[in-house]
Amino acid sequence: MTIIRNQDDFNTAAAKAEVLVESLPWMKKFRDKIIVIKFGGNAMVDAALFQAFAEDVVYLRYAGIKPVIVHGGGPQINEMLGRLGIESEFQGGYRVTTPEVMNVVRMVLTGVVNPQLVDAINQHAPLAMGISGEDGGLLQAAPAAPVMVENTTIDLGLVGEITRVRPDAVHHILENGMIPVVSSIAPNSAHPGQSLNINADTAAGALAAALGAEKLVMLTDVAGLYAAWPDPASLISSLTLSELQEMLPSLADGMIPKMRACVTALSAGVQKASIVDGRVPHSVLLEILTNNGIGTEIVPDTAAAPRTSSIAVIPSP
Numbered sequence: 001m002t003i004i005r006n007q008d009d010f011n012t013a014a015a016k017a018e019v020l021v022e023s024l025p026w027m028k029k030f031r032d033k034i035i036v037i038k039f040g041g042n043a044m045v046d047a048a049l050f051q052a053f054a055e056d057v058v059y060l061r062y063a064g065i066k067p068v069i070v071h072g073g074g075p076q077i078n079e080m081l082g083r084l085g086i087e088s089e090f091q092g093g094y095r096v097t098t099p100e101v102m103n104v105v106r107m108v109l110t111g112v113v114n115p116q117l118v119d120a121i122n123q124h125a126p127l128a129m130g131i132s133g134e135d136g137g138l139l140q141a142a143p144a145a146p147v148m149v150e151n152t153t154i155d156l157g158l159v160g161e162i163t164r165v166r167p168d169a170v171h172h173i174l175e176n177g178m179i180p181v182v183s184s185i186a187p188n189s190a191h192p193g194q195s196l197n198i199n200a201d202t203a204a205g206a207l208a209a210a211l212g213a214e215k216l217v218m219l220t221d222v223a224g225l226y227a228a229w230p231d232p233a234s235l236i237s238s239l240t241l242s243e244l245q246e247m248l249p250s251l252a253d254g255m256i257p258k259m260r261a262c263v264t265a266l267s268a269g270v271q272k273a274s275i276v277d278g279r280v281p282h283s284v285l286l287e288i289l290t291n292n293g294i295g296t297e298i299v300p301d302t303a304a305a306p307r308t309s310s311i312a313v314i315p316s317p
């Protein structure tokens with residue numbers, strides 16, 4: 001049987017080929033490079049977006065890139081706390097974490113969200129390996145400093161700031177051709193047996209810095225960083241590390257840990273951080289493998305900016 005194709009079929013085929021060819025230089029640029037991707041926002045609670053994210057990650061891996069996933073889970077933690085009748089609040093972008101809340105955060109991030117994401121990726125190929133910041137000494141933390149909100153000092157309880165990263169476990173997973181999927185819990189180095197709640201953006205920034213990642217991509221539930229949030233006309237497409245550092249004191253809510261994480265990563269030499277709209281299906285592929293990318297990009301001030309980091313990277317024992 002012979003099927004005669006019409007002009008529309010040829011036009012569609014040409015458009016598809018154009019997209020594939022557009023990805024070529026980006027595949028070359030990022031081949032064998034580590035890209036840390038923070039999975040969060042709407043993409044975590046919408047089943048179709050969740051699946052699309054898993055497809056993107058597998059695609060990147062087959063394109064020869066080394067994705068490292070750090071996931072959030074704020075909405076899932078909220079839901080579980082609600083079901084258990086436990087109150088919790090956010091201050092300055094961080095969840096005030098009592099010991100009771102900490103148990104739920106750890107249970108939900110490491111016990112529920114992490115295996116769900118591993119499973120979504122592994123439905124395509126058995127590539128994902130779940131790991132907590134507590135595994136293999138990956139993360140170490142100290143209690144975070146109190147935050148100032150409207151001139152009031154607020155103690156965050158069991159929230160941690162990362163003090164040290166031992167990236168061996170992640171490197172081992174990558175060396176085996178697999179995809180590390182990291183949950184953001186860390187042991188308190190000053191208090192053995194106690195775990196700390198690390199904002200997932202903070203964990204992603206510290207990991208990108210310690211791994212010497214080429215790029216940090218942060219999915220969220222807005223189109224990017226707005227200069228005058230929530231004015232839609234103030235969406236920023238590109239800004240430098242210094243410009244971001246100047247903006248930091250004016251930021252609010254969840255953008256505070258996100259942008260601090262970008263500063264951590266870029267200060268340590270990561271060449272680009274991108275904030276992308278996780279409501280857009282396949283936003284990760286669009287950001288990494290197309291010419292224009294999407295969302296807000298943060299770039300170093302100059303190509304030769306000095307590298308600084310307050311987080312120690314621990315070599316193999």
Ligand SMILES: Nc1ncnc2c1ncn2[C@@H]1O[C@H](COP(=O)(O)OP(=O)(O)O)[C@@H](O)[C@H]1O
Binds near residue numbers: 042219225251254258
């Ligand atoms: N300048 C800003 N630009 C964009 N979003 C902002 C800004 N300031 C505050 N926000 C808020 O930050 C939120 C993103 O942070 P968060 O909810 O923690 O995201 P995620 O769950 O993706 O980690 C946005 O939904 C928005 O409400």
Ligand SMILES: CC(=O)N[C@@H](CCC(=O)OP(=O)(O)O)C(=O)O
Binds near residue numbers: 072073094095105
């Ligand atoms: C200290 C702190 O705020 N921890 C976060 C950890 C999860 C997270 O960061 O999730 P998202 O990325 O989905 O917001 C929390 O308890 O919600």
